[in-house]
Amino acid sequence: MKSHTLHSAGSGATDRSTLAAFVLMVVLAGGNAVAVRLSNSSLPPFWGASLRFAAAALVFWVLVIVRGLSLPKGRALQGAIAYGIFSVGLAYAFLYWGLLRSPASLAGAVLAFVPLFTLLFAAAHGLEELRWWGVLGALVATAGVLLGALGGFGGAVHVPSLLALVAGVASLAEATVLFKLFPRSNPLVTNAIAFTAGTPLLAVLSWFAGEAWSLPSSPQGWAAIAYLALIGSVVVFYLYLRVLSRWTASATSYSFLLIPVATVVIAALVLGETITASFVAGAALVLVGVWVGAIQSPPRKVELTCRELPTRAVC
DSSP: OOEEEEOOTTTTTTOHHHHHHHHHHHHHHTTHHHHHHHHHTTSOHHHHHHHHHHHHHHHHHHHHHHHTOOOOOHHHHHHHHHHHIIIIIIHHHHHHHHTTSSOHHHHHHHGGGHHHHHHHHHHHTTSSOOOHHHHHHHHHHHHHHHHHHHHTSSSOOOHHHHHHHHHHHHHHHHHHHHHHHSOOOOHHHHHHHHHHHHHHHHHHHHHHTTOOOOOOOSHHHHHHHHIIIIIIIIIHHHHHHHHHHHSOHHHHHTHHHHHHHHHHHHHHHHTOOOOOHHHHHHHHHHHHHHIIIIISSOOOOEEEEGGGSOTTSOO
16 A cells, blocks of 8 residues: 655755745745735735735736646645635734734744644644644743743733734644645645635625725835735745645744744844844744754654545545
8 A cells, every 4th residue: 555654844855946945935924024014004904914815816816827727626625725714814814913013023933833833733633743842842932922022022012912923823834734634736726726715704804894995005005015915925825835745744834933033134124123132032932942842853754554644634
């Protein structure tokens, strides 16, 4: 019987093109939190997110049509829709709302939780073992966020906003695991379907919140939306799925360890956010926690046959 191998973190590291895509994705994604803050200054959060992903969905569908790519059916289609609901609809509803009253630097640091959440969710879905090192790492990372939030992330932090950021990060982690559990399609097709599935949820939330549906009124607002739609969505999401198709969920999620570094630097340069000693200490503790939980003792290679895999996994 054909066996299915779930490789540990680091799988595919010799693939130079995938590694290059990984690095480029990290750098470009680092500017997303900053652009969202700029977008929120001229557009309501849910409407701004809806506008961003609707534009990105349109670009993806144009690419799908131009390249003549076929659409998935059955469980592959269900997987793309589920991925979109979690990675776009839920994740960005929480993240955009959280960034209304949180500095971009804090959002970048909270993203460091994605690898730990990914390990926990992968274990819950039966794809990886749940290890005590992972639990310890989560506790250390939580202490780091609390330290930074109490005095280093640009002043006082709105607790509901912080919780919203954590919920958004959890949604991103679940989306990463779901992508590995369903049959996969071309990244362009998957993103086109995912963005189409997730954007209506953001629009509905915007409507219930009574937000005004308008276009950006300033060059800065237009620049933020353009960056988020074309670079932060089309390019970054395409690169993310390209890497995720070749690496394990845990290995791909390590990108979120590096994104905060790029975010902090960009936020300091563009928004003038202060990098305090408390921020440095808190962010360092977050990264130590993630290193302990996700890197220092990575998941062991698991050899499973198709019959032993969860029913929704791909053989």
